[in-house]
Amino acid sequence: MVQHQRSNMIDFAPSIRMPTVLGRTPTTRRLPISTSPPPNGEDQMAILPSDPPAAVVEAARREVASRAGKSKIPPSKLSRADPNAIFISMPHRIAHLPLDSIRSTISLRAAATIGNWRFLIDEKKRREVASNDAQDEFVPIAAATMVITAAQTYELGELNEGPFVAATEEAVRRAEMLPEVQKGRFEALLVIVPAVYVVALWLQERDSDADLLLTLPPSNPGLVPYQPMTSTAFLNIVHKLAQKVEGDRAPSFRGP
Amino acid sequence: MGELEEVSVIDRTRLGTTTETLNPNFIMQPQCHSYWCWAAVTSSVSGFYDETSAFTQCRTANIELERQDCCDFDCGTPNLEFDVMHVLGSPLKSSRLPRPIGARRSSDTNGGAAGGQRRPAPLCSHGLVRRWCAFPRDRWIYAGHRQFGP
Numbered sequence: 001m002v003q004h005q006r007s008n009m010i011d012f013a014p015s016i017r018m019p020t021v022l023g024r025t026p027t028t029r030r031l032p033i034s035t036s037p038p039p040n041g042e043d044q045m046a047i048l049p050s051d052p053p054a055a056v057v058e059a060a061r062r063e064v065a066s067r068a069g070k071s072k073i074p075p076s077k078l079s080r081a082d083p084n085a086i087f088i089s090m091p092h093r094i095a096h097l098p099l100d101s102i103r104s105t106i107s108l109r110a111a112a113t114i115g116n117w118r119f120l121i122d123e124k125k126r127r128e129v130a131s132n133d134a135q136d137e138f139v140p141i142a143a144a145t146m147v148i149t150a151a152q153t154y155e156l157g158e159l160n161e162g163p164f165v166a167a168t169e170e171a172v173r174r175a176e177m178l179p180e181v182q183k184g185r186f187e188a189l190l191v192i193v194p195a196v197y198v199v200a201l202w203l204q205e206r207d208s209d210a211d212l213l214l215t216l217p218p219s220n221p222g223l224v225p226y227q228p229m230t231s232t233a234f235l236n237i238v239h240k241l242a243q244k245v246e247g248d249r250a251p252s253f254r255g256p
Numbered sequence: 257m258g259e260l261e262e263v264s265v266i267d268r269t270r271l272g273t274t275t276e277t278l279n280p281n282f283i284m285q286p287q288c289h290s291y292w293c294w295a296a297v298t299s300s301v302s303g304f305y306d307e308t309s310a311f312t313q314c315r316t317a318n319i320e321l322e323r324q325d326c327c328d329f330d331c332g333t334p335n336l337e338f339d340v341m342h343v344l345g346s347p348l349k350s351s352r353l354p355r356p357i358g359a360r361r362s363s364d365t366n367g368g369a370a371g372g373q374r375r376p377a378p379l380c381s382h383g384l385v386r387r388w389c390a391f392p393r394d395r396w397i398y399a400g401h402r403q404f405g406p
Contacts, residue, residue, distance in 0.1 A: 046265070047265040048265070049265055049268060049269045057271065058278075061271060061272075061273045061277075061278055062273075062278065064273050065273035065274065065275070065278065068273060083273075083274065084274050086272075086273045086274075087270045087271060087272055087273060088270070088271050088273060089266050089267070089269050089270040089271065090265065090266045090269055091269060120266065122270065138266075138267070138270065169266060172264065172265065172266055173264055173266070176262075176264055176265070188265070
C-alpha cells in the first residue's frame with residue numbers, strides 16, 4: 001500500500017485524470033509518519049498499479065458505461081446500478097494455467113499464459129456512519145474482462161458478477177496489509193487454473209521472483225482462502241490437485 | 257508528527273464512467289496578453305481541476321514573473337512590460353525581466369522559475385493532446401504546459 005504524505009501537492013497518477021478519482025473508501029487509514037526513512041530510501045510501493053494500454057482503459061470505461069443502469073433481462077447488478085455512480089478500478093491481467101502445464105512446470109511464471117485485461121467495477125454508495133454523517137463507499141459489483149479484436153481494438157469479453165469479484169478486492173486489500181508486500185514492489189494479476197477450479201490473486205514481485213499468491217474463495221478447498229503463499233507452495237498444491245483430477249478422469253480415457 | 261495516508265491500489269486506480277468523466281469539459285482560456293499562452297494554459301488547467309481556483313492568468317503571471325502589477329491592466333492592453341514569452345533561459349526573459357537582488361541565475365530546467373531558485377521536479381501527466389505538469393513551489397501548486405511559450 002502506498003503511503004502518501006498529506007500535502008497540497010497534486011498527484012498525477014499515470015493514466016488517471018484527477019476529477020475522476022473521487023473520495024476514498026472507508027478502508028483508507030491514517031498512520032503516524034515514521035521518522036525513519038524506508039530502508040531503501042524510497043517510498044514503499046507495495047502493489048503497483050498495472051499499466052494497461054490507454055485504449056483498453058477507454059474501451060472498458062465506455063463498455064461499462066453503456067451497460068450501467070440499462071435494463072436487461074435478467075437484471076444484473078450493473079443494470080440496476082446508478083450510472084452516475086459506476087467506476088472501474090484495479091486493471092490487472094488474467095493468467096491461465098492449463099492442466100498440461102501444471103504437470104511439467106516448476107515455475108508459475110514459465111507455465112502461465114498471460115492474457116486479457118480485467119477491471120473491477122465499483123458502485124459508489126452512501127453509507128450512514130453517524131447520526132448526521134454519511135460516507136461514500138465503493139462496492140465491487142462486477143468485473144469486466146476486455147478482449148482484443150482482430151482489428152486490434154478492445155471490446156468487452158466477459159462481464160462477471162460472481163463471487164470472485166468481491167474476493168479479488170478482498171484479496172488485494174489483505175495483501176496490502178502484509179509486511180512482505182509492503183516492503184516489495186508487486187504487480188497484481190489474476191491466475192486461473194480451470195482444471196482444478198482455482199482462482200488466485202498472483203502478486204508478481206518486479207525485482208525478484210519472490211511472488212505471492214492468495215487464493216480466492218470459492219476456489220478448490222484444497223487451498224485456504226486468502227492465505228498468502230509462495231508460488232512454489234501454490235504450484236505444489238495445484239500439482240497435487242491436478243493429479244487427483246487426472247486420476248478421476250482416467251477411466252474415461254480408456255475408451256470403449 | 258504528521259500524517260501518512262495509506263491508499264489502496266484499488267482506490268488509486270479508480271476511474272469514472274460517466275459522460276462527464278469520459279469527455280471532460282476542459283475550457284481553454286484565450287490568452288490575456290501577448291505571449292501569455294503559458295499563463296492561459298496554467299489558469300485553464302488549474303480551473304479544470306478546481307473551479308474555484310484563484311490562479312487566474314494575471315495572478316499566475318505575478319507569481320511567475322515576480323511582479324505585483326500583472327492584474328492592474330485589462331486583458332488586451334497592448335505594449336505592456338510583462339508581455340513576454342516565457343521560455344526558460346531565453347534571452348528575452350533574461351534581458352527584460354528584473355532579477356531580484358542577490359538571486360542566483362537559474363540553472364535548473366524544471367520550468368521557468370524566475371529568480372534562480374531551485375525547484376522540486378514537476379509532477380507530470382499525459383493529457384489528451386499534450387503533457388501537463390504541476391510544479392510544486394512553496395505552498396502553492398500551479399500547473400502548466402511543460403514547454404512554455406506561445
